[in-house]
Amino acid sequence: MSEATLPKKKGFQLPIAVRIEPRISETPFWLSPLLSLVAVLIALFIGGILLSLAGADPILSYQHIFKASFGDWYVFSDTLQKATPILLVTLACILAFRMRIWNIGAEGQFFLGAWGASLIVLLPVLPEDSPSWLFYLVMALSGMFFGALWGFVPGFLKAKFQVNEIITTLMMNYIAISWNNYFIFSVWSEGGFQMTRMFPKNAWLPRLGDFAAQIPFFRGMTTHMGLLVGIVAAVVIWYILFRSPWGYEIRLIGDNPKAAKYAGISITRNTVLVMMLSGALAGLAGMSEISGTVHRLQGAISPGYGFTGVIVAWLAKLNPFAAILASILFGALILAGREIQPSGIPKMIQGVILVCLIASDFFMRYNIRIERRKEA
Secondary structure (H helix, E strand, C coil): CCCCCCCCCCCCCCCCEEEEEEECCCCCHHHHHHHHHHHHHHHHHHHHHHHHHCCCCCHHHHHHHHHHCCHHHHHHHHHHHHHHHHHHHHHHHHHHHHHHCCCCCHHHHHHHHHHHHHHHHHCCCCCCCCHHHHHHHHHHHHHHHHHHHHHHHHHHHHHHCCEEEEEEEEHHHHHHHHHHHHHHHHCCCCCCCCCCCCCCHCCCCCEEEHHHCHHHHHHHCCCCCCCHHHHHHHHHHHHHHHHHHHHHHHHHHCCHHHHHHHCCCCCCHHHHHHHHHHHHHHHHHHHHHHHHHHHEECCCCCCCHHCCCCCCCCHHHCCHHHHHHHHHHHHHHHHCCCCCCCCHHHHHHHHHHHHHHHHHHHHHEEEEEEEECCCC
């Protein structure tokens, strides 16, 4: 007697199937900014949950952050002041990241730029009665030179010996900070305090408040000329990346190094040059901060601008113009950190935003398809 064949019992299956496929077609132009916006909103939602778990009211906390940063023209001026070094450091990161060089050393290049600019005043290279325009120019060139020098070292090691630039740039941050501290605590210390003497006023970048006699509305506003420098730098970096032959080489190396090498593009030369220009921009950020804000060299000139620039660069999706708006957002978070308790809340929000931005890149690389399962 033959045995009957029983049908196999299937396990439970959802009526739909989710497929993840690499993107083959070109990404729509609107997808990148949309994903950035969604990532920020999700980060704020997650931050609200964490605030609730800590016993705070998330709505009131966000309202206070907004009021402390955008509540009136005067606090908005302070926000723009904080956004200025972030913008320049972000541009430094964007330039390097476009070529897939992970410059994590913008913080150290920022400090070396600040030191180089201070050198002009404190050595002194220029006499104190020099005209303001000469101080601005020479301090900016010196800050960019030393920032570029700090970018040259990891760029050269990467180009010649394939040394991981993440490690070298990160380690050089600590060397730069220690270098600055040596001069702040010893060589240039004012009376043994942890700062140098005040720069002469003709070495200060002009603020909006300096024009209050002509325009009373500007009275008390702290935004300085460094913001204009940052906006001009954004235009220049955009032109280099998207309208110049050199920018095409940078993007091609970042997208396909083998194709770039086959086309005769020197990866070694471009690696060094890009790291030097990236360092120069971060050095210019250091110059603008000490000349436009603190007016002396001291240890606490950066609340982590170099590392913030990495986050802002990803938020801006490596777009120099989007970096302007993103820098203002993070300038607001840093400014609000002075009034929010505990003070780590703004940094927590920054970290959550970075995680969400990294996660959003998944949707730039892959399509998600939801299909109805076919009946067997």
